[in-house]
Amino acid sequence: MIWTNNLSIEGSPLKVVMGIVVVLLLMFIMVPLLALFLRITPGEFVDALSNPIVTEALTLSLMTALVSTIIVIIAGTPVAYLHARSHYPGKEVIDSVIDLPIVLPPAVAGIALLMAFGRYGLIGAYLNEVGLSIAFTTLAVIFAQIFVSCPFYIRQARAGFEAVDRSYEDASRTLGAGPAATFFLVSIPLSLPSLISGAVMTFSRALGEFGATIMVAGNFPGRTQTMPLAIYTAMQSDLNAALSLSIILVVISFGVIVIVKFFSGRGVYRC
């Protein structure tokens, strides 16, 4: 009671303190981002865009993140649907395992991937015998991206499927559509907003992957040097290139938030 009373009083100490905290937090986020844009002139930014370290990293990043996202969608959609629709023993455990990469430090992801797919790794040792080696290849970049980014899609897709009114699915089957037709023509379209925002979040997480990539894939321009690695490398020699890549990533990230916000207002299409 006392609290609500205080809150309603104009200029009460609590309100002032809260205002200060909000402003501080906003500035704490805004000032560094703004500083990024102010440090470089538009001309320098445009010049940096033709720098090979920028163009190669941009191309590689967009390509690998796209491939990773597509793989996550293909492999993650059935998992998400299964988890939204059925119960089986140990489901919660599996669910937690899928979520693990979200909270895992990237360095842990990196060393774990090396232990599995490295030349002397659990699986890598066999792959190496048939002449397949993952480390230092673009494939390693994609592995790292999939590992860290797949939970974002699966979580979102599961929530989307869960929100679909099952009576539509039932109606579809009653009307003669098989399970596959129902899945593709009813469940997927109805949960599309969730699927899209999940995919976009996975894409942006893949784009930002750094820690696991540098451990498993190394750092080589055009092959494994994605945008975050290029920023790290260019910081030592070409600050403008590092700033330009950072600005591009800020813009993309902002776009991602806008897209996710746009779709999250409508978790599922309702008739």
Add this chain to the structure above:
Amino acid sequence: MTIRRTVSTGVLVFPVILLILFAGCTGLVPTDGSGISEEEITVFSAASLTGAITDLSGLFEEKYPGTVVIHNFDNSNALRTQIEHGAKADIFISADMGQMTALLEKGCIDEQSVVIILENALAVIIPVENPASITEIRDLGYPGVRLVIGADGTPFGRYTREILEKYRDDPQYGSVFVDTIYSNIVSEEMSVGSVMPKIILGEADAAFLYKSDILKRYNDQVIRIEIPEAYNVVARYPAGILKESANKNLAEEYVNFLTGPEGGILLREYGFDPTHV
């Protein structure tokens, strides 16, 4: 009305809080709470000196009770950037003269204090499993060898390129040999510390590193191949005291200790050639 007042208060208070926050980040280091006033110095050192400097600081703290040495190990370029942007340090030890010169020109380092403390050279390391069957430098020129070197911006990366160019100038080896070596590079690493795991795990077949990185603790995990003196470079490590140092006397003591007999023995143990012994 309220909002405007709140915002203006916020704007006024913001810098004050920031100051407090930053003071908290840089100045204060937890002590053991014993109440004894401790003197501390911060050493920014090239990552290749991690082992030697850590040991040396231990000895220094024993010899001068009540002193605490704080370390920051990174590649010399990164340390230079940090100092240029106002990082608080007392001593800077670089893996090449270039970074020190840059800081001297900016007026960050006390010119009188700069001394060359040691010499280092490069060598090639390979995992004990030796997956690519490398026994001499020439073997690095076979197609398919997975080679890791330092990025262009790092001292050890630059030294590596200098060495390779010397091989190019020698008709015995020539351009084709060196070009194949360049095409064998699978990763350009930012610091010595990220090269070693790739060799120990056997992911890479070979790497160019400092001689001093290879000695001691890695002896049973890697094999070292010498680069003949004619092709090798001499890396000179300078140490200097920052003009902003709050504890110049202690910093001087530290540099003296580093260039003195104790420092010399320790540096040699780690594979460096100290210049003052």
